[in-house]
Amino acid sequence: MKENPCMRTFQNKLFFTLVTCLAWSVATLAKEVEDTKAWEKEVPENKQDLLAIQTKLQSVLTKAKEAVVAVQSGGGAGSGVIVSKDGLVLTAGHISGRPGRSVKIVLPDGRRVDAVTLGGSEISDSGMCRIKEEGEWPFSPMAEKGKSQVGDWCFALGHPGGFFEKRGMVMRIGRVIHKRHATLRTDCRLLGGDSGGPLFNLDGEVIGIHSRIAMTDDANFHAPIESYHEHWDLFKEGQMISRRDLQKGGFLGVGTEETEEGLKILDLVKESAADKGGILEADVIIAIDGEPIDSQEELFIVVGSREPDDEVVIDLRRGKKELTITLKLGKRPE
Structure with a gap:
């Protein structure tokens, strides 16, 4: 049977259209x-x-x-x-x-x-x-x-x-x-x-x-x-x-400053948990109980959400060294 040239033209156009649509779909998806x-x-x-x-x-x-x-x-x-x-x-x-x-x-x-x-x-x-x-x-x-x-x-x-x-x-x-x-x-x-x-x-x-x-x-x-x-x-x-809700919790006893190094200890309350536990001025607090501490707000929340006498693990940076201190939190002074 002799092939119909019109049919061949239609098939070619259809094939071209399908290939074009497929290429467009793939490109769009990509x-x-x-x-x-x-x-x-x-x-x-x-x-x-x-x-x-x-x-x-x-x-x-x-x-x-x-x-x-x-x-x-x-x-x-x-x-x-x-x-x-x-x-x-x-x-x-x-x-x-x-x-x-x-x-x-x-x-x-x-x-x-x-x-x-x-x-x-x-x-x-x-x-x-x-x-x-x-x-x-x-x-x-x-x-x-x-x-x-x-x-x-x-x-x-x-x-x-x-x-x-x-x-x-x-x-x-x-x-x-x-x-x-x-x-x-x-x-x-x-x-x-x-x-x-x-x-x-x-x-x-x-x-x-x-x-x-x-x-x-x-x-x-x-x-x-x-x-x-x-x-x-x-x-x-x-x-x-309010902050009063957390002030009833644990007390560490440090004054801090947010620096580019981290949360740096400026001073210690005498006979506080921090003082007795071996924390020193210029130490940088890294984490408490594995929870990273980068701000005064975070320190306040983490310590205040615990009770006096709760034991905490504090990761510190002292100069170029990192160390871990375990201590019991105290009670906020009246």
């Missing part, structure tokens, strides 16, 4: 895999990785900015983020202060609305407010507990220096460099006025709230979102977690 892996790599390997991270950030930034606010109280100002459609605002504990205070929330378009402060924690520096005006507010979702990990890319939003409508909020990108129960550290650069603002992952979820600037401006502290999950109902009810 591109998606490459992009997905870009922000999961320890270090971006090339320009394409950086562009993939940039594209991912741009895809969530616009929506994230809609929920970021300024918090004004008296002569002070900070930042915050709306996390529920009925107007719950997360901020830093030192911004919200005691429960029941009246504050102003400044929305991205410059509109000001009344709010009242709710509960918070002096330990993690977490705070909460509620917008009084009824309505459905734009909000950002909170990440689940444990989702953020060391090495994750993140971005910070806030109003450094206060709210300026023409300038708008400021965005900085970085990575999570340290995470513990009550503290999270990143290399996102923060300035005064950023306190209380949100830290986002690249899925547009809130993973922390800006707390304070460290010794270097590229290592900053945030209250992890876990501290809000853990005490959500208590905060909404206007309850506070």
Whole structure:
């Protein structure tokens, strides 16, 4: 039978179309895999990785900015983020202060609305407010507990220096460099006025709230979102977690300073657990019971969460040597 030339032409076109579609699908899949892996790599390997991270950030930034606010109280100002459609605002504990205070929330378009402060924690520096005006507010979702990990890319939003409508909020990108129960550290650069603002992952979820600037401006502290999950109902009810709650616990008896070396011992309380246990001035605390200690906050929490007479194992750096000391915690002096 003689072959139909029209049929041959159709078959050739069909084959070409199928090959083209297959090649496009493979290329698209490879591109998606490459992009997905870009922000999961320890270090971006090339320009394409950086562009993939940039594209991912741009895809969530616009929506994230809609929920970021300024918090004004008296002569002070900070930042915050709306996390529920009925107007719950997360901020830093030192911004919200005691429960029941009246504050102003400044929305991205410059509109000001009344709010009242709710509960918070002096330990993690977490705070909460509620917008009084009824309505459905734009909000950002909170990440689940444990989702953020060391090495994750993140971005910070806030109003450094206060709210300026023409300038708008400021965005900085970085990575999570340290995470513990009550503290999270990143290399996102923060300035005064950023306190209380949100830290986002690249899925547009809130993973922390800006707390304070460290010794270097590229290592900053945030209250992890876990501290809000853990005490959500208590905060909404206007309850506070104070340092007094931990002052009833164990007592080490050291004065410390956060340095680039770590948490350095400046002085010792005479006859305290630290003094009796062999800790010396200028020692650097590395860990307690295997839990790394990088800040005064972490030391306070770890020691205060234990009881007087509890035995702890402390890893120290003394000069160029590392050593381990086991001692019993004391009781805080009256």
